[in-house]
Amino acid sequence: MSRRYFGTDGIRGTANKAPMTAEIALRVGLAAGKMFTTGAHRHRVVIGKDTRLSGYMVEAALMAGFVSVGMDVMLLGPVPTPAVGMLTRSLRADLGVMISASHNAFQDNGIKLFGPDGYKLSDEIEAQIEHMMENGLDEGLAKPDRLGRARRLEDAQSRYVEIVKASFPRELTLDGIRVVIDCANGAAYKVAPDVLWELGAEIVKIGVSPDGFNINRECGSTATGALKTKVVETRADIGIALDGDADRVIIVDEKGREVDGDQLMALIGKAYHERGRLTGGGIVATVMSNLGLERFLEGQGLTLARTKVGDRYVVEHMRAHGFNVGGEQSGHIVLSDYARTGDGLLAALQVLAVCREADKPVSEVCHLFDPVPQVLKSVRYAGGEPLETAKVKAAIKAGEERLNGAGRLVIRKSGTEPVIRVMAEGDDEGVVSAVVDDICGAVTGAA
Template sequence: MTRKYFGTDGIRGTANRWPITPEIAMKTAMSVGLAFRNGAERHRAVIGKDTRLSGYMIETAMVAGFTAVGMDVFMTGPLPTPAVAMLTRSLRCDVGVMISASHNPFADNGIKIFGPDGYKLSDEIEAEIEAMIESDLTGRLAAPSDLGRAKRIDGVHDRYIEFAKRTLPRNLSLSGLRVVIDCGNGAAYKVAPEALWELGADVVRIGVDPDGFNINRDCGSTAPDLLRRKVHEVRADIGIALDGDADRVIIVDEKGNIVDGDQLMAVVAQSFVEDGRLAGPGIVATVMSNLGLERFLGGLGLGLKRTKVGDRYVVEAMRAHGYNVGGEQSGHIILSDYATTGDGLVAALQVLAVVKRLGKPVSEVCHRFDPVPQILKNVRIAGGKPLEDDRVKATIDDAEKRLGNQGRLVIRPSGTEPLIRVMAEGDNQDLVERVVDDIIDALKKVAA
């Protein structure tokens, strides 16, 4: 299905450039409002955002769009994506919107949309919305007496903090743990440190001074070196790094080692098995998750169901097949007993609960398997379809034959950037590196 506006995670691009313009934002809100409005009663939308300067522009445009089709709007200000999903259900809204480009730099922004159940939209609904964005909606605007109202709502931070805390046993305290939390100067800069402090942790805060421009800049889950240095400096037990909208998490142990989403899923899965809480015959992850995770789960008698990249595809598979743990190597961890989307803070709290229960260092708790060598490289493309070139196809076929049954090859266009991502993994690191380099070279020649 070819889509013009929506990618793997909503609509995303450079702020004030197509498609992240006030005009498209307003028409998106109008289209979403019309798609979810049914019946004669008042309808509601909730809008959250991260800390990007352009969030004000997009928020205002979307408020205009929703109210123009007769929807009332609640505005939360900066708040994590999972909090917006939670509030969509809690406030009995018809739709929820998160304005964020997640881990991207400040100049980018995006629009993520949740249905009334708090889940991201299906491809089919997004296609319907795209068709409406392209159409003339003038005749479907609300009458002057039916325009929506907009208001900023208070107390949303406290509501989310309580929600996050309730995912842990009531008697569990994080007292005795020194935790460094890096909020990436993003949406969780208030709620995440406060939740950890209320649970009893000794909290050291970094990445909590957003200025509209510094979100994800040399901090957060995609740039964990700052966190590693701070963990070493204050001799912390653990470091937690969130991305700009706090739906993903990366952890740093007390030795400064980075713990990715695959290891975190392994920790949570084994913990859920031991507690009798794991639903389904295993967990769900994407094609990018390491083969070592699959082998680890196999040793526990569990399976790994793989999906294409994108946390919403993980969620769709979890819902369809009855799983309650899933995620991505990048740190999106979905625990459907608690949330409808990835929640970096809630995932980190589950890991902290295991650390407290076992009484062991994070470096031991969070190293459940040795990952097989995995190489991921990107090629920037100007356009066209280089993956359909015969020379590229021949190189990929040869690479698959060389890897045989001892490895995996995943090649895919990025859903958010003009890139092609090439990933290979296997027990022979030299072979894996050669395979990736050969494909990258072939793509560069075609894309040049």
């Protein structure tokens, strides 16, 4: 089945413009609700959101759709994306929904769907929902006496706080550690500081004043400048940057240097391996993870399994092959012993636990390998299929020949915006940069 609405991570777009309109959100609620109302029990769906202004519109439209097909709705309010997966399971809900565009600016929004097991829905189920959205929504609506009800779950945030705190080793505390936490003015602006403080840390908060417009604006995991400055200024031991829906994390060490998801996966994977906790014989990452990570893991006797981009695909591979650590260079870290999607705060606690046990600064603990030179550029296009043109194909072939087995080349279309991403890496930085520039130039000429 073709996919008209869903991308690599649910539905995403500019608010009040297709596919992120109230009408389409209503149809998502109707279709997904119909698909997951099977059996005689009273069905329920949980809905969480981040702090975007448009969240009110999307939440109300989804709620109307679900209620129309007889589902009871539990509104969680602003919570991280992983909290929706966790609470879908713990509340025995039939479906979970997160309203968020993750690290995007406030004008965008998105819809992510979770099954009753707490995992994001597969491509196949999303395709079925799309088909239902355009065929037969007038059928199967609930009778007047079977309409759903809606209520707010007042303790949703505190439930998540307790679940995340339980992942931190009981014998450890964060007493004496100064943490700067940047919540990106997003979904974790309350829960993340609470978790760190309750575990004993001295906290300095930034990005905790959402106003509907400032989510991810010059803050969070995609803009760590303010965090780096604050860490150095306050002489903090660590900085933690989450994104708008808190399923990503980037760490900043005490010297103000950024630690990306590849280093964090290496750290957690190595620590789990040394304690006999690592399953699957390695970790799972995407094609975008640095070749240096792969070489480091080989040196530890571990493997790196690669998937296409998207934490959902990482999770699918982890489930199919028995891994319990995976993620993305961008900071999606999936620890399946605790969560079924990326959880930035939970991953940060695992990093803090390793630092606490080693009794060493973050700069020493979190730098495990030197990344291979890697260049990533994006080219926006207006339409068509630029990757299918002869000029672009020739440039890609020439780039592969120049790398000559001493590096990697990854070219892909974004699943959330009209952009071609070109990434190359290898030991010769000059060659890598030239390859990327040549291919981007060819794509620009064809776009």
